[in-house]
Amino acid sequence: MNAKLPGGTLRLSDTLTLTRVGFGALQLAGPMAHGPPRDRDEALAVLRDVADAGITHLDTSDYYGPHLVNGLIREALHPYRDGPGGRPRPRSRQRGLREEAHTMSTPSPVHRTLVLSGSLRHASVTTLIARTALAQAGPGHEVTLAARLDGLPLFNEDLDTDRPPPQVAALRAQVGGVDSLFVLTPVYNAGISAALKNAIDWLSRPRDHCELAAKPVAGLVVGYHSQGAEHQLNTILRATGATPLTVPLPMLGLRTIDQRDITGDPRVHRTVRDTLDVLRRAPAHAPG
Ligand SMILES: Cc1cc2nc3c(=O)[nH]c(=O)nc-3n(C[C@H](O)[C@H](O)[C@H](O)COP(=O)(O)O)c2cc1C
Numbered sequence: 001m002n003a004k005l006p007g008g009t010l011r012l013s014d015t016l017t018l019t020r021v022g023f024g025a026l027q028l029a030g031p032m033a034h035g036p037p038r039d040r041d042e043a044l045a046v047l048r049d050v051a052d053a054g055i056t057h058l059d060t061s062d063y064y065g066p067h068l069v070n071g072l073i074r075e076a077l078h079p080y081r082d083g084p085g086g087r088p089r090p091r092s093r094q095r096g097l098r099e100e101a102h103t104m105s106t107p108s109p110v111h112r113t114l115v116l117s118g119s120l121r122h123a124s125v126t127t128l129i130a131r132t133a134l135a136q137a138g139p140g141h142e143v144t145l146a147a148r149l150d151g152l153p154l155f156n157e158d159l160d161t162d163r164p165p166p167q168v169a170a171l172r173a174q175v176g177g178v179d180s181l182f183v184l185t186p187v188y189n190a191g192i193s194a195a196l197k198n199a200i201d202w203l204s205r206p207r208d209h210c211e212l213a214a215k216p217v218a219g220l221v222v223g224y225h226s227q228g229a230e231h232q233l234n235t236i237l238r239a240t241g242a243t244p245l246t247v248p249l250p251m252l253g254l255r256t257i258d259q260r261d262i263t264g265d266p267r268v269h270r271t272v273r274d275t276l277d278v279l280r281r282a283p284a285h286a287p288g
Contacts, residue, residue: 005020019056028046036068112141119185129184133182182279204241213242219234
């Protein structure tokens with residue numbers, strides 16, 4: 001900790017002393033705290049400069065991005081350490097309260113889940129079910145729906161450089177900033193949708209720093225005969241290093257799959273609620 005910083009340090013508890021000079025991470029996101037930074041490498045460099053300056057107090061929130069800025073902090077600074085040469089311990093500020101940011105290695109009191117829908121169809125049943133998850137989250141569970149997956153380019157290793165396409169960087173940072181994923185897909189020819197597979201392929205890289213590694217991921221497959229796709233999804237997730245959760249995913253048993261069936265079927269709501277419950281209780285992911 002750098003004692004030369006103006007104001008010195010502030011001892012908050014026996015185990016927590018922070019520099020009075022802090023860094024406000026809001027400015028790392030795009031305009032109005034939304035979207036990825038204009039220059040991702042520059043944002044990471046700024047964070048490392050903050051640590052090098054001895055500042056151990058970051059003011060951040062999962063609203064920045066949303067979910068993006070905390071992922072950047074983790075990428076730039078994890079593992080966090082106290083003491084000389086230590087890296088800042090991020091704190092998040094929400095509704096006026098300070099609480100541990102999810103980027104810390106201790107479990108966060110708020111569990112964050114990102115939901116991905118593998119259907120691109122406007123009137124998609126899969127996306128409708130994904131949306132019900134937002135309303136079903138219990139206290140202390142923050143559930144966010146990811147942007148449509150057709151914003152991602154088709155996976156191409158040539159594009160997967162230190163500067164991946166911005167949509168890919170944004171999704172990776174978003175995944176890095178949550179505790180678990182809930183992925184939903186329609187069944188297409190006994191498999192998962194190409195859009196979801198494409199997203200998972202992007203998220204599976206870089207190999208040595210894959211945001212899916214050890215992350216709990218629940219999958220829900222929407223179709224008339226879903227077992228083949230469920231098996232495929234679990235196999236793919238395991239290959240990435242993610243932890244697929246064995247959630248009871250009942251065949252919905254619907255004669256037709258349309259929006260009225262879904263909104264009117266209590267089994268759908270129960271399945272989503274149970275899935276969120278399992279994710280909420282999943283062992284905390286230890287980043288890095
Ligand atoms: C190209 C195509 C292939 C499909 N193959 C299967 C299949 O193998 N098994 C199945 O149960 N349903 C299959 N379906 C039905 C879809 O899984 C079903 O319509 C799904 O609910 C659509 O999801 P969405 O409303 O979210 O777009 C297929 C649909 C399409 C368009």
